[in-house]
Amino acid sequence: MGEGSGDGGVLQGEMVDRIEYNVDHAKEFVDRAVADTKKAVQYQSKARRKxxxxxxxxxxxxxLIIVAIIIYFSVANKQAAG
Structure with missing residues (x-):
């Protein structure tokens, strides 16, 4: 019974280490996601301007095309009438 309880402490320590590792990586992923989101907002703004x-x-x-057509037909009508 004494040996089994010693393994539990080791397993618990490994689990705590794994949790700490995952939390550290989660923070890195969140930081990267924040940076990517800022870039996406900038790209979206530039695309909207374009x-x-x-x-x-x-x-x-x-x-301009409409004005040119109006002027063309206006001049053509004056020449045909005149």
Missing amino acids: KICIIVTGVVVLV
């Missing part, structure tokens, strides 16, 4: 710039550029080009 998307807005592309949309604005597209709208400006579309407006």
Whole structure:
């Protein structure tokens, strides 16, 4: 009976060591996840800015095309009438 109780202390010590090891690694994973999340937020912000710039550029080009078409037909109608 005395030998069995001594093994329990060793097993308990190993379990405590394993728990400590897992806690240390969990902290590393959390720290890495926080850093990755910050990077993801930055990338998302940059992507949003690029998307807005592309949309604005597209709208400006579309407006310019519409204005050019209006001017073209306006001039064509004046020449046909005149």
